[in-house]
Amino acid sequence: MLIVDDNQAAAELLQELIALQDHQAVCAYTAQQALDLAAQPGARFCLAFIDLTLPDQPGAEVARQLRAQAQAQGRPLVLVAVSGYGPNDPAGRQAAPHVDHFLQKPIDFDALDRLLAATAAATA
Template sequence: MGDTGTGKNALSLHVLVADDDFFMQRLATILLNSLGHTGVVVDDGEKALAALAKRRFDLVLMDIMMPNMDGLQALASLRKQEQVNGRHQRVIMVTGHAEPTDRARLSAAGADGYVSKPLEIDALERELRRVMSWHPHE
């Protein structure tokens, strides 16, 4: 597997961005594009699950706090579906209320990774690399 950043041997990821904030949607897609990845945007957990039912994504970048169905509810539903279908969708959770215990709490909830808002390109790239190397690209 190549790097997840830009470059000759880069792995271009197709990422589902689930966030209800327009600014964060734009920021996430701009950062992903600058790293050589593509992004599709939805604004709540229900729409994220619907998008995942229709097509495959390499990774989901999911905000914790969204209307209708929040990110943790969507993650729990996704992990429950995976017990039936045998697949594993990589999910990086995103939160604006970063706490020291977030990584352990989100990992226990089934998240593969975690980044805090506001998104920063270096932190996002590090977490993308870590999560994609932890789970070999399928």
């Protein structure tokens, strides 16, 4: 799993929560770092959590590029917008065509658990 958030503490907290569910995640703190990680040979993320307000690119653009990369490689990728913005806010509406789910900050742990379980079942 890939976590993209310029707030290092928030990204690492999400990484720890994911680890508690016996999953592994890698953190990227900029859009470019996330795209570089995803482009590495052998990188096969099945799930990406993307903050919508990154300093170097909008999260919606990162989601679009990650989706295009995954499709070019013929692999599934679930994209989750993680933000203080919801799907009806301007940033959320911009991201909506490119993401599969929204998690609003602060993250609802039960929603995260359901999302992780659903993704694990779909990719098993």
